[in-house]
Amino acid sequence: MFQRALICTDFTDGLYRLAQFVPSLAAGGFKSLVFFHNVSVDGEWEIPPGSPELLEEPRQRLQALLRDVPDDIDVTVEVQMGRASESILRLAKQHRADVIFLGSPTRTLLEEKLFGSTTARLAEKSAVPIVILRPQLVSTYTTAELELRCAHLFRYLLVPYDGTEGGKNLLKKLRQQVKNNPHSVLERVRLLWVIDANVRRKLQGDNPIKQAEQELDQLQADLAALNLVVNTTIVEGNPLEKILKTAEVHDIGAIAACSSNAGGILKWSAPSLTREILRGSWHPVLFFPA
CATH class of the missing domain: 3.40.50.620 (HUPs)
Known part of the structure; x- marks a missing residue:
């Protein structure tokens, strides 16, 4: 990459x-x-x-x-x-x-x-x-x-994605890296959608699993057009725990993460999943600034 x-x-x-x-x-x-x-x-x-x-x-x-x-x-x-x-x-x-x-x-x-x-x-x-x-x-x-x-550090990436602007921005940056580098060694991407068990069901829509499946299917097709092998996983639970466990189970080279805004990924006043990944993951982390 x-x-x-x-x-x-x-x-x-x-x-x-x-x-x-x-x-x-x-x-x-x-x-x-x-x-x-x-x-x-x-x-x-x-x-x-x-x-x-x-x-x-x-x-x-x-x-x-x-x-x-x-x-x-x-x-x-x-x-x-x-x-x-x-x-x-x-x-x-x-x-x-x-x-x-x-x-x-x-x-x-x-x-x-x-x-x-x-x-x-x-x-x-x-x-x-x-x-x-x-x-x-x-x-x-x-x-x-x-x-x-x-x-092999960049051959297989785990990409957490949940349909938010931060996730879309992360995929945009990954696409740019692959397109701009004709010799990219990235071979496989695993898209992981974690349905947060701490968020009330009413706020997640009528069928969050079906929604996630539909969106990931489209993303899978888009990334496959870049000659990437794309796998998808949908799980429910604590996002940080599920991300780290998925990286362990699937032999990931690195976890990709992205700042969702231009000025505050490590601020103390608001919780941030990306910040927790940066601080706590034992797997290599590939962080894209906003």
């Missing part, structure tokens, strides 16, 4: 390991990779005088991991100082990245409020899709497992 990735690592998230799997990432459709490490410093100096090793050590560490780089893929290492979110946004624009990789641990609302979150800030400000990987998993994958993960 994507060709130009900005892969960010702080060396505690496991994402630096992806530098060892450039051939696998190339097999997943990438043509350009930028590996980025941000050095945070205090004080007025952007680069403290007499301390060039603060930049050179992480640069050499990333360079040493790059092995067997194919001739037809462009690989760059960037190490900068400053606020991580600002550096990432700047580099994404500079290198024309069409996706950003981040390692983000699962968090509760309270933990995010207390400790902050680069992922939360980027989800608000980035115009580029973001892939969120869990450090606890990336760090424990064997070499063989991570090699397969890199090659």
Whole structure:
């Protein structure tokens, strides 16, 4: 689906390991990779005088991991100082990245409020899709497992859909990605409609299951026209629980999610299913900003 990735690592998230799997990432459709490490410093100096090793050590560490780089893929290492979110946004624009990789641990609302979150800030400000990987998993994958993960991350997506504008916007963005990339590796999509058991039946119409079936049948035909294998699932229950369970059962590569508005996916004042997926899913999450 994507060709130009900005892969960010702080060396505690496991994402630096992806530098060892450039051939696998190339097999997943990438043509350009930028590996980025941000050095945070205090004080007025952007680069403290007499301390060039603060930049050179992480640069050499990333360079040493790059092995067997194919001739037809462009690989760059960037190490900068400053606020991580600002550096990432700047580099994404500079290198024309069409996706950003981040390692983000699962968090509760309270933990995010207390400790902050680069992922939360980027989800608000980035115009580029973001892939969120869990450090606890990336760090424990064997070499063989991570090699397969890199090659197959975007081959099978779970797409939660419930007929709302947010769901329609997500499908629109997926269509655009496939159409704009003639070498897209996306092969299969599973559309999941969860009928929320907490919503009163009167608000869901006379026959919500039939309504969902009819709408998903039309979407299935539309996506199949893009040479995608499309499966549909309709279940009733708690949306977050059903989404995570479906991802587990069907061997999903990543869960796709989308902001439903232009300014508030991670705001505290209103509940958000997308926000909960971003915070809590152990599966990789492909997040499309509004």
